[in-house]
Amino acid sequence: MSGKSLTLGVFGFGCVGSGLYETLRQSNFKGANIKRFCIANPDKERSAPNALFTTEADELLNDPEIDVIVELIDNSEAAYQIVTKALRNGKAVVTANKKLLAEHLQELIALQDETGQPILYEGAAAASIPIIRNLEEYYDNDLLREVSGILNGSTNFILSAIEDGGTFDAALELAQKLGFAESDPTLDVDGWDAKFKLTILLAHAFGIVVEPSDIPHVGITRISPQVQRIANERRERVKLVGKCWREDKKVFAHVIPTFVTQEDELNQVENEVNGVVVEGAFSQRQFFRGKGAGSFPTAAAVLSDISALTYDYRYEYKKLNREKDFEFVNDHSIWVHVSGNNRDVLPLYAFEEVVNTFRSPEHSYVEGRIGLRNLINLSKEGNWSAVALSSAAVSQFEKQNNLELAN
Ligand SMILES: NC(=O)C1=CN([C@@H]2O[C@H](COP(=O)(O)OP(=O)(O)OC[C@H]3O[C@@H](n4cnc5c(N)ncnc54)[C@H](OP(=O)(O)O)[C@@H]3O)[C@@H](O)[C@H]2O)C=CC1
Numbered sequence: 126m127s128g129k130s131l132t133l134g135v136f137g138f139g140c141v142g143s144g145l146y147e148t149l150r151q152s153n154f155k156g157a158n159i160k161r162f163c164i165a166n167p168d169k170e171r172s173a174p175n176a177l178f179t180t181e182a183d184e185l186l187n188d189p190e191i192d193v194i195v196e197l198i199d200n201s202e203a204a205y206q207i208v209t210k211a212l213r214n215g216k217a218v219v220t221a222n223k224k225l226l227a228e229h230l231q232e233l234i235a236l237q238d239e240t241g242q243p244i245l246y247e248g249a250a251a252a253s254i255p256i257i258r259n260l261e262e263y264y265d266n267d268l269l270r271e272v273s274g275i276l277n278g279s280t281n282f283i284l285s286a287i288e289d290g291g292t293f294d295a296a297l298e299l300a301q302k303l304g305f306a307e308s309d310p311t312l313d314v315d316g317w318d319a320k321f322k323l324t325i326l327l328a329h330a331f332g333i334v335v336e337p338s339d340i341p342h343v344g345i346t347r348i349s350p351q352v353q354r355i356a357n358e359r360r361e362r363v364k365l366v367g368k369c370w371r372e373d374k375k376v377f378a379h380v381i382p383t384f385v386t387q388e389d390e391l392n393q394v395e396n397e398v399n400g401v402v403v404e405g406a407f408s409q410r411q412f413f414r415g416k417g418a419g420s421f422p423t424a425a426a427v428l429s430d431i432s433a434l435t436y437d438y439r440y441e442y443k444k445l446n447r448e449k450d451f452e453f454v455n456d457h458s459i460w461v462h463v464s465g466n467n468r469d470v471l472p473l474y475a476f477e478e479v480v481n482t483f484r485s486p487e488h489s490y491v492e493g494r495i496g497l498r499n500l501i502n503l504s505k506e507g508n509w510s511a512v513a514l515s516s517a518a519v520s521q522f523e524k525q526n527n528l529e530l531a532n
């Protein structure tokens with residue numbers, strides 16, 4: 126099928142924007158050409174002709190020849206202005222900006238209806254992994270149970286480097302240098318970026334639009350060498366996992382570092398690679414793996430969106446229009462390992478159930494089931510780090526509980 130030919134106005138010529146320029150030059154795709162780039166700093170040297178660049182946003186947004194605005198900047202407030210104006214000016218939008226999308230999803234869905242113009246954003250969740258369009262189209266009629274995975278490349282890169290003997294700071298610096306980390310890297314290491322992506326996946330998997338602040342999250346900054354050692358002893362690894370899942374009409378979501386066993390698909394996902402598990406009643410368990418950050422892998426997703434626009438593809442938010450009686454739950458309990466590096470009294474009071482404790486002068490921990498609110502409060506109150514127990518360990522504890530209940 127050959128589609129239309131599109132004229133693009135692109136905001137941003139950083140890691141992803143310059144990747145898109147090069148990708149379009151090298152690919153066989155003939156459906157679009159870039160008319161102009163809008164950037165912030167006119168004095169930077171660029172790997173494209175000077176005539177292509179401007180700092181005047183309206184030169185792109187008001188240009189009647191431009192059909193599509195591709196938004197690839199690192200400032201979500203400015204991106205909001207650009208994207209909303211583009212839609213109102215009758216232009217389709219492609220963006221990879223998960224913060225913008227997660228924080229304004231409801232409004233942006235409504236604005237697409239109001240203006241008739243689409244926004245596509247495959248690059249905004251797990252970069253090169255084609256998860257959003259698959260949730261919309263391939264899994265349209267499956268009864269999805271779970272979408273989970275490693276959704277942030279930088280934190281996975283850092284965790285992999287620490288396992289190889291590197292330091293957190295050096296690994297983060299390298300992730301920034303390689304273009305994986307956000308301009309504000311606390312968004313990566315504190316778990317916000319994974320949560321923004323999970324917010325987007327929730328909408329496409331289960332038709333639930335929530336504020337990112339509604340999803341409990343824990344980042345990786347407090348993971349100590351002792352926790353890494355315990356993971357090693359158990360032949361598990363620590364990964365930052367975002368997860369949303371359904372039980373009957375209830376849908377749950379959280380982001381938290383998690384012990385991952387060798388049998389788990391996520392165990393072997395290294396460096397900036399991401400991995401997404403989709404579980405449906407019919408398709409059952411499937412696993413997607415691919416680069417979750419970086420210039421070309423993200424540009425590939427952006428290119429795919431541009432190509433989809435040539436045949437008028439748009440998200441229909443099918444689940445949103447269909448699954449109207451799902452209830453979002455964010456105060457559920459999870460099984461965790463909570464540890465500290467001192468002799469503080471273990472926070473047993475916060476747990477609903479304790480299955481394991483350990484105390485030594487340097488390192489203490491407690492393992493058990495805890496409500497997410499209590500867990501988040503604990504990490505605010507003290508220097509506790511939290512890692513969710515592996516799904517294998519959780520099934521074992523749940524099985525024991527069920528046996529005890531039955532007896
Ligand atoms: N890097 C990655 O691996 C991935 C990034 N993303 C997302 O893609 C987007 C871009 O990321 P990335 O390329 O890494 O960011 P960079 O920091 O590498 O580049 C940002 C670009 O935005 C430009 N810019 C900033 N503010 C404005 C503005 N107000 N108007 C016009 N241009 C502006 C900058 O201009 P100048 O060059 O003049 O400074 C720069 O070219 C972000 O939303 C990010 O979250 C998504 C998936 C992966």
Ligand SMILES: N[C@@H](CC=O)C(=O)O
Pocket residue numbers: 249251252276277278279280305306307313318417418419
């Ligand atoms: N900072 C992000 C970039 C891609 O979304 C990450 O590290 O995953």
